[in-house]
Amino acid sequence: MKASCTADRHQLAAVRDEFRLWLTACDITGPCAQNALVAVNEAIANAMEHACANGSEGTVHITARATVDRFCTEVADTGIWWDPEPRRAAVRGRGVPLMRRLMDHVTLTSGSAGTTVSMDTRVTR
Template identity: 35%
Template sequence: MTTKRSEEDVTSTPEELHCRVEADANRLAAVRKALSGWAEDLGMTREQRSDLVLAAYEALANAAEHAYVGRTDGVIDLSARCTQGTITIVVTDYGTWRAPQPSDGLRGRGLLLINALTRHHQVTHGDNGTTVTMTWPTPGSG
């Protein structure tokens, strides 16, 4: 699918969801909505969907805020896949890594939330950007 730069690019099947969005916090609501609908189609409960969407949103928001400082050309990709008893969400930016800063009590909790809301997560970063991979069991698989 080809879209204008100011629109979100979303493709979905029952097993997979792919979204590409500008690295702008104002664009993330459409990705949240698409991800929530996809998770609902998988049979996730409201609570399970809430955890999944919140963790993914934290990764998206971190990328939108930190990866492209001083740039306006950034994009973020979200890929979701349901296979073999596992739901995997991957959020990727192509910007610059910024190490977590000490929290002032009001901010800086994104990675803590991701840790608490996922079965497993991994953050990798390098010269080509940052990838956050998060997993959950599929509904009914424990």
């Protein structure tokens, strides 16, 4: 699966629905699909927020692939993610820890061109 969209939070539901259909087409179902859906949704929501944090229009790119026993995805944006402020941590900043609980591996790479979150997990059927 390859998809791109503008960093507009109003598009999140449509992108999530497209991803859900892709998971089903790959025969990834049950708890494995739910974990992937939640983790990718968090990554896309963060990308949409941070891709246009400086007031510019950003783009979010989603790439996913599935093999017989693994699911891998990358969500890339044109912004820089930041650590939540300590006083806001009670209500913000839970997305990355959630992704790490739901997936086997999560890597965030930030640079001047943007941020990419890469995730993968074993597919259980």
